Amino acid sequence: MNRVTNTTNDAAAPSSSGDGAQGWSPDSWKTKLAAQQVRYPDRDAVERAVRKLEGFPPLVTSGEIEHLRELVASAQRGERFWLQGGDCAESLDDCRAEPIANKLKILLQMSRVLVHGMKNPVIRVGRFAGQYAKPRSKPTETRDGVELPSYFGDLVNRPEFTEEARNPDPHMMVRGYQHAAVTLNFIRSLIDGGFADLHHPEHWDLGFLDHAALRPESREQYRKMATELADALTFMEALGDTTVDEMGRVDFFTSHEALNLLYENAQTRSVPRRDGYYNLTTHFPWIGERTRALDGAHVEYTRGIRNPVGVKIGPNTTPEELNATIDALNPGNESGKLVLITRLGAKHAEAAAPTLIEAVARTDKKVLWISDPMHGNTRSTQDGTKTRSFEDILAEREAFIDAHKKAGTHLGGVHFELTGEDVTECTGGATGLDDAGLSANYQSPCDPRLNYAQALEMAFVLADKLK
Numbered sequence: 001m002n003r004v005t006n007t008t009n010d011a012a013a014p015s016s017s018g019d020g021a022q023g024w025s026p027d028s029w030k031t032k033l034a035a036q037q038v039r040y041p042d043r044d045a046v047e048r049a050v051r052k053l054e055g056f057p058p059l060v061t062s063g064e065i066e067h068l069r070e071l072v073a074s075a076q077r078g079e080r081f082w083l084q085g086g087d088c089a090e091s092l093d094d095c096r097a098e099p100i101a102n103k104l105k106i107l108l109q110m111s112r113v114l115v116h117g118m119k120n121p122v123i124r125v126g127r128f129a130g131q132y133a134k135p136r137s138k139p140t141e142t143r144d145g146v147e148l149p150s151y152f153g154d155l156v157n158r159p160e161f162t163e164e165a166r167n168p169d170p171h172m173m174v175r176g177y178q179h180a181a182v183t184l185n186f187i188r189s190l191i192d193g194g195f196a197d198l199h200h201p202e203h204w205d206l207g208f209l210d211h212a213a214l215r216p217e218s219r220e221q222y223r224k225m226a227t228e229l230a231d232a233l234t235f236m237e238a239l240g241d242t243t244v245d246e247m248g249r250v251d252f253f254t255s256h257e258a259l260n261l262l263y264e265n266a267q268t269r270s271v272p273r274r275d276g277y278y279n280l281t282t283h284f285p286w287i288g289e290r291t292r293a294l295d296g297a298h299v300e301y302t303r304g305i306r307n308p309v310g311v312k313i314g315p316n317t318t319p320e321e322l323n324a325t326i327d328a329l330n331p332g333n334e335s336g337k338l339v340l341i342t343r344l345g346a347k348h349a350e351a352a353a354p355t356l357i358e359a360v361a362r363t364d365k366k367v368l369w370i371s372d373p374m375h376g377n378t379r380s381t382q383d384g385t386k387t388r389s390f391e392d393i394l395a396e397r398e399a400f401i402d403a404h405k406k407a408g409t410h411l412g413g414v415h416f417e418l419t420g421e422d423v424t425e426c427t428g429g430a431t432g433l434d435d436a437g438l439s440a441n442y443q444s445p446c447d448p449r450l451n452y453a454q455a456l457e458m459a460f461v462l463a464d465k466l467k
Contacts, residue, residue, distance in 0.1 A: 010058045010271045010280060021331055024304035026268045026277055029261055034297035035290055036135045036259055038156050038168050046262065049170040053177055053266035058280030059129065059184055060254065062271045065307050068253050068283050071123045072308045073336035075412045076368045081120050081466075082339070082413025083111050084255060084284075084370070085455070086127025088447035089134040089153045095179040100186055102420025103128065104195070106452045108250065110459035116228070117463025123253070123413070129183040130256035130282050132176040133263070134446050135290045141166075151445065155260055159445040173263045180281070184254065191252055221460065255310075258285035261301055268305060276306040286310030286341060289375075294321075294328050303329050310339040312372065315348035319359030326365050339368045341415055342400060345376030346392040353403035361407050369404065372415040373397040378447060381435045387448045390428030394461060401465055414462065418450040429454040 040046045074080045085107050087094075094100075103126065111122040132155035141150045141161070148166040151159045155176040158165035258264045258279070267281045279285055285305075289312045291298040302309045311329060313322060322340075330338040340360075344352050360367060373396035377388045397414065404411045424440045425448035427433050442448075450458060 010061045010063075010269070010278070021304040024300070026265055026301075026304070028304070029265070029297040029301040032295060032297040032300045033293070034261060035293060036152075037297075038152060038260065039139075040168050040170050042170070046170040049173050050262055050266050052174050053263065056177060056181075056267070058267060058269070059177070059180055060280055060283050062274050062278045062280070062306070064253070065278055065283055066274075067251070068123075069306075069308050069336035071251075071336075072339065072368055073366075074121075075123060076335060076366055078410050078412075079120070080123055081114060081118060082123045082125065082368065082370055082415075083107065083114060084125040084127065084413065085110070085416040085418045086255075087131055087419060088417045088444060088449060090128070090131045090179075091445065092132070092154045092175060092179050095182055097186065099419075099421065100128070100183055101190065101195075102452070103418075104187060104190060104252070104420075106418060106420040106455050109456060111250070113456070113459040114463050114466075117460075117467045119467070124250060125253045125255050125284055126187075127255055127417070128187065129180040129254045130176070132172075132180075133257060133259035135257070135259055135288055137290075153259075153446075155263060170262075173260065173266075176263065177267075177281070187252065187254075191250070253283040255284035255286065256282050257288055258282075258298065258302060258309075259288070259291065261297055264301065274306075277304060279305045279307050282307070284308055284310065284339075286312065286339070288312045289314045289343065292325060294324055299325075299328050303331065308337055308339060310341045310370070312375070313340055313342045313344075313356065315344045315352040315376065317352075317356065319355060322356055322359055323363065323365070326360070326367060330366070333364070333366055335366050338366070339370055339413075341370045341372045343372040343375040344396060344400070346373075346395040346399070348376065349373075349396040349399035350403075353400050354406065357403050357407045357409055361409055368412040369400075369409070370413040370415050371397050371400040371411060373400070374415070374417045374447070381438065385435070385438050385442065387435065387438055388426045390426055390431075390450070390454055390458075393426070393450075394458070397462065398465060411466070416450060416455065416458065417447055418452075418455040420452050422453075423449060423451045425449050425451070426454060430457050 071080060075082055086103055107124055107126060111124050114122050132153050134153035136150040136152060139150055140147050143161055148161060148163060151157060155172055156168050264279055264281060268277055268279050270277050285307055286309060287298040287302055292311050309329060311325060326338060373393040374388060377392040378386055380386055401411050423443050424433055424438050425442055425444055427435060431453055
């Protein structure tokens with residue numbers, strides 16, 4: 001995101017009407033039923049928070065969003081690969097230098113593995129700087145006979161099981177914006193300062209090469225690959241084809257689930273010298289399996305913005321429903337607009353993936369297929385701890401790759417919940433972690449994430465499968 005030069009004034013005021021998709025305006029979603037809608041007890045406080053958000057400057061620019069659309073269109077043609085990852089739900093308390101840098105590092109390291117193995121450019125997208133909202137299966141939670149609102153992420157309330165923490169607070173939207181701005185500023189500074197310079201692989205190290213859980217062959221493979229990439233860049237630069245800044249640095253984009261539409265709408269703007277409206281809280285918003293009703297508020301909102309948008313697709317989705325969803329979210333069948341994110345589960349992927357892929361392959365619809373092998377594979381241990389198996393994640397992803405090969409199409413990307421920390425939340429992989437070891441360092445307030453050793457191993461296996 002640091003390399004885009006944008007001359008458009010994106011500080012234009014938000015508007016309540018416009019010429020987006022047919023019959024669409026930034027406020028038209030308000031006429032629809034909003035799934036996962038938060039019930040705030042103080043409506044006046046909601047209005048104050050929304051007005052505050054409307055007055056803030058944008059977090060991202062329309063120029064960056066248009067650049068990402070071009071890259072998505074390239075990936076739809078098979079010329080690039082999409083890598084997206086980060087926390088299930090960001091915590092405001094983790095808006096600190098080390099956690100942010102570690103998440104950025106592991107994604108950059110994974111992208112390096114994929115570039116080296118696939119010989120294809122990678123679009124790097126973080127679940128950063130705004131992933132503060134979380135859908136829930138139930139609006140309330142009961143513990144020891146006490147019923148309180150569920151934790152919907154730090155954009156809404158707090159995870160502690162107390163009445164004060166769980167009461168939805170509209171000012172959390174303002175705090176979420178402020179923490180997103182700080183996170184974005186730090187990421188931009190890191191990248192502008194050469195943090196992701198491919199000429200200096202030592203800047204990307206996370207101490208993981210000496211981690212006991214990392215297999216020796218992976219450790220040596222990464223060292224060899226880092227040296228080869230740095231040497232290749234130096235050689236190309238010596239030929240005079242390009243410069244260090246052009247080849248050595250990377251683009252990086254942010255994403256989050258567009259769950260709380262009050263927050264998203266407050267920063268939805270038209271800008272001078274560009275057509276349409278942009279959600280300027282993020283480069284890439286997506287809607288989930290629980291919020292993609294064709295007649296719902298979230299589909300209505302996302303269909304009209306210029307951002308590329310994603311939609312989660314589950315194993316029970318029918319071909320007819322899938323094609324109707326595509327038509328609703330991308331009525332003009334524009335390149336670079338729509339990303340389909342499948343979350344099928346390992347036990348359903350082999351049967352469901354071919355049906356969904358072939359339903360779209362028979363049309364001329366322009367989509368980017370991304371596999372999210374995390375959300376369909378969540379299970380609970382005997383003591384109630386939520387976890388995911390590395391082997392299940394791998395099995396779903398590979399089933400999806402195989403289904404694309406048989407259909408003559410291609411997997412365009414992957415979407416992981418991961419962290420750069422040494423957490424113990426997912427079992428399996430080279431770490432050898434089992435259910436009994438999850439309590440050693442389980443930190444996620446919502447869903448389990450791959451730790452950095454598991455994430456890097458996943459990248460190596462993926463690169464080997466796709467090369």
